[in-house]
Amino acid sequence: MGQLRDRKHRHDAFFRKARNEGFAARAVYKLEDIDRRVRLFRAGARVLDLGCRPGSWLQYAVKAVGPHGKVVGVDRLPLPAPVPGAQVIVADIYTLSDEEILCGLAAYDVVLSDMAPDTTGIRATDQARSALLVEEALARAERLLAPLGCFVAKIFQSPEVEKLRKRLVRHFTDVRLLKPEASRQQSTELYLVGKNFGTL
């Protein structure tokens, strides 16, 4: 009974929609929702997607930036299937140099992070690991974003969220904390969003 409920829960309307529309994961609807509210992408933009597996955000970004854009993903695990139009680096983010992440580009216009730690079930540990991943993503964004760039990062709710939000406020004119509709109600995840980098 429990198993049946679990399966039903995992295979919700967003899961089915993703499968029908050819997206690698239901997570795409979180990015779509954030993009609808904030307008992250423009044609020709350069996008970095940290924690990109299985690839639904890459699929969305490739379409959003069009043929003159560039989409680079990083994940410590290989994708189950390639995403046409995206370049993927298989590595742990903590081991990569900025130069390796740039892949020959001068900067990125959008830095996304949907990275999630392996959860232990110990809330404080999971929250701390999630915050560390966001700190790493934000440190990369601070070095690699072009002026007016955007930043999005998933974070588990904790006291660190407010500290990181304040750090974003130092760099972005428009900072928001969003809970996309596709994010499960029982999940403590939120998305920190910054727009207009380096214009303060």
Ligand SMILES: C[S@@+](CC[C@H](N)C(=O)[O-])C[C@H]1O[C@@H](n2cnc3c(N)ncnc32)[C@H](O)[C@@H]1O
């Ligand atoms: C929720 S999934 C991302 C889903 C993706 N946005 C999509 O739409 O398909 C989180 C990913 O973060 C990756 N990840 C977690 N820690 C990482 C790290 N230190 N370096 C690189 N990838 C990491 C995991 O391997 C996992 O694939």
